[in-house]
Amino acid sequence: MDPRASLAGVAFGLGAYGIWGFFPLFFRQLGHVSPVDLLCNRAAWGCLFVSLILTARHHWPATLAAARRPGTVARLGLAALLVGANWLAFLWAVDQRQVVASSLDYFLTPLVNVLLGMLVLKERLNGKEWASVGLAVAAVGSELLTLGSLPWISLFIGGSFGLYGLVRKQVAVDAVSGLWLETLTLLPLIGLYTLWQQAQGHSVFTGHDALTQGLLALAGVLTALPLMLFAAATQRLNLATVGMLMYINPTLQFLTAVLLFDEALQPARLLTFGLIWAGLLLYSWSGWEKYRASQA
Secondary structure, three states, X not given: OOHHHHHHHHHHHHHHHHHHHOHHHHHHHHXXXXXXXXXXXXXXXXXXXXXXXXXXOOOHHHHHHHHHOOOHHHHHHHHXXXXXXXXXXXXXHHHOOOHHHHHHHXXXXXXXXHHHHHHOOOOOOOHHHHHHHHHHHHHHHHHHHXXXXXXXXXXXXXXXXXXXXXXXXXXXXXXXXXXXXXXXXXXXXXXXXXXXXXXXXXXOOXXXXXXXXXXXXXXXXXXXXXXXXXXXXXXXOOHHHHHHHOOHHHHHHHHXXXXXXXXXXXXXXXXXXXXXXXXXXXXXXXXXXXXXXXXX
């Protein structure tokens, strides 16, 4: 792997995960808007924001050329459904005051990425990386013992985003064009839901106060920006490294939930998070050794 591309990928990943990490703080300000309405606004405003970027960069010919390639729209449509389901589950968790749980959800995503990288993309792991995977598996087991059942919301959010990363990595489309096509494929579903709600006397996009309307529009920008950074990262890094970088996101969400939202934290869950953070440190150590070896 090109060291310069790797460093750029890490920078893009840090940007994406840093923004995502503070999402609970932002979306808590929109707690009076239903999760489905929030999802619709995120996708629609995000599509508009990306359209403006494409126009400013005169990038429409490349985007339309990518759309005409066989299978591209279908695969990006699948990616859109996966990330849309992930958004909805996350917004539900924030609405239900389960930010600690949602942070655990995203802690599981790196494990999913590592497994998908091995099984689908045939990526290889060294001893330290295998140990980090083992620690993540132990963390899931610890959570299972703590809750007495499988953490289904955690598995769903982690699994859906892991699959999204896999699908997105396999589509050779630049980050901005890919995101525009993704959000575009969600618009028909959003339109049907909006018409249905309109028939019930409820408006999805209008009828809010000025502050709420502004925050909903900003939600589109904050939805598009980290996804573009994430797509750029996946194109420059192997899937396992993308997964391990993602620990930044749930760590910030965890700190936000405990320190700012005063959510209760079960003492037994400290073991879960401790195992996961240990796995991150071990994987990061391995990554640093690989980088130094490439520079030798």
